[in-house]
Amino acid sequence: MVKIVVMLFAGLSLAAQIFKESDRLPKPESAAIMTMDTVKKDSETGLITDQNLYMVKAQCTSCHSSKLILQNRFTRDGWKQKIRWMQANHNLWDLGETEKEVLDYLEKHYAPEVTAARREPLKNIKWYKLEEKR
Numbered sequence: 001m002v003k004i005v006v007m008l009f010a011g012l013s014l015a016a017q018i019f020k021e022s023d024r025l026p027k028p029e030s031a032a033i034m035t036m037d038t039v040k041k042d043s044e045t046g047l048i049t050d051q052n053l054y055m056v057k058a059q060c061t062s063c064h065s066s067k068l069i070l071q072n073r074f075t076r077d078g079w080k081q082k083i084r085w086m087q088a089n090h091n092l093w094d095l096g097e098t099e100k101e102v103l104d105y106l107e108k109h110y111a112p113e114v115t116a117a118r119r120e121p122l123k124n125i126k127w128y129k130l131e132e133k134r
């Protein structure tokens with residue numbers, strides 16, 4: 001009888017050990033989250049880092065904070081219209097050659113479409129009705 005209890009105990013602690021080990025291994029979901037976090041943000045402006053960021057910082061953050069960019073999502077054309085609007089009303093200068101780099105950047109990172117940094121939309125959602133308590 002004692003033998004059985006001892007064996008049972010040994011078996012259980014071994015199982016617990018294996019359970020702990022598997023807990024420590026990175027799970028596929030957390031690996032995916034880690035790659036999503038590799039989108040680097042500029043510490044000064046919060047804008048996404050890429051090779052055209054310097055131009056956006058130079059042209060777009062001297063009058064107002066980068067927050068106005070971060071808060072908005074437009075198509076390339078939409079961004080162009082915003083630029084034209086600032087040129088017409090707020091003394092924004094002609095961006096010349098650099099406009100292409102600025103628009104490339106804005107279109108790539110601040111477009112209305114779902115970006116790579118977002119998770120996939122949920123499927124098979126089970127909606128339920130909220131009962132209001134009065």
Ligand code: HEC
Binds near residue numbers: 062082083
């Ligand atoms: C010469 C100054 C100036 C520069 C440079 C400038 N802006 Fe603006 N921008 C403004 C002003 C003024 C506003 C209006 C702010 C407000 O409404 O409080 C504005 C507003 C905005 C808005 C908000 C528009 C809205 O509909 O509310 C966005 C987005 C924006 N700017 C993006 C940019 C981008 C992108 C650049 C770089 C190409 C840029 N700005 C460069 C002056 C500037």
